[in-house]
Amino acid sequence: MDEMERRQIKLKRKAYYTRKIKMATHLLFYRRHRKPGVKGWELKRKLGSDYPKVLGILDDHLEKLDLQVKTVFEGEKPAGKPTLEQLDKARFYITLRGGLTPKETKMMGWRIDDIAGLATAISCIIAKKGKAPREEVEDLLRNKLPGWRVDINMNRYIRYGYLAEDENKQLYLDWRTRAEIDQKALVDLLLSKEKTLSNQ
């Protein structure tokens, strides 16, 4: 194979992946179902079996924009490299790669009270093994928020998909929390904050 042929193959491959990346961008950025995100098997059908590679390249491009392709696995996150079957069942989203500043959240329509309330509710549910009575979480929120806001906020968190409530008034973490919040980092940060508080 001469140099010319090699270059042609390289160009063809580049054009192939450019086309696939565009397609993946459309699929991931535009909401197609009731919930955002795309299932692995859907991506496989549209992009081909090498969709994990396409998503990897897209992720590299998005890094410059402080965005990322987030994979949310069904059940627990696999310890090692995920299998193709696990990827097919997973859901893929585009999320912000870094964090937000309090000023930026105001532009998104979130008040500091709302964010603090959400942080409290989520960390309380995590600490209670992923399930906590609504009354208990509301009591915790009432310490810092006016009573009339607590119910409104809780309903908002449920409506947005951060929390879910069952018929026994038990709260769980819902799909949006799994997609957007790094639960382990949140617990670690809260614990490290505790250390500084106890040192003071």
Added chain:
Amino acid sequence: MCKSIEDKGLDPFNVDVDDIIAIIQKYFPEWKLPEELCLDAEAIHHLASIIKLQGDWVKHRSTSLYTDPFLLEEKIQLLSKEELATLFLETWHPIIEFEQISLHSLDEATKYWQRLLPISERWLKTGSLEMETGATTREELVKLRILAEKPFLEELEVFWEELKHKVGGEKKIRYWDFIGAETYSETIKRAYMTSFLVTYGYATLEVHRLEEEIFIEPFEKPRSMLGKKQMVSIPVSVGFEEWMKWKEGK
């Protein structure tokens, strides 16, 4: 107690599983009525759920996400709203999505709208669909499998006669020896017909649970059991593997 732990998410270790099992074991021989046994089964079912919750609890404690709820609550109380929000923002990566319509889909939608007939015309079109009526023969209906070749009851009685003939001098015949045929589909058809023989009182099933054998016994005259006795459904599996096994053993 088990139910309230399941529903309200209380500590599953409040239940002494061994103690309850011992009580159930102690009284089990005294239960005679199905209702009493059902209550026991329900208790065992809830105990199993409690054991699962205990397992989940141990599993959660061993994960990196485990935090003492009291410790966490205390810490949340100590932090100000601003501190909590700032801390949370470090771990929050909101989903980015577009909900607006694209130029391409707008173009497609406009084209579709232009092609779309007014609703009054569309309804008129479906409403005015008329089918020409004609005549058909019984043979054609049999061919289309709308009608059976023989009326069902007539077919059932022929089948009943066959059963009586196969039983011969014996009182009964093994279920599989009667329904078993050269092909699997034929076997299924015979099992289907047999179920009607039993339901309509042409025959009865004799189930030997320990030997795992079923016999079918024809009656001389059809007996109507409806309303006289409580009817019992007996599920019989006629799987491909069972058919193969029967065929090999034949």
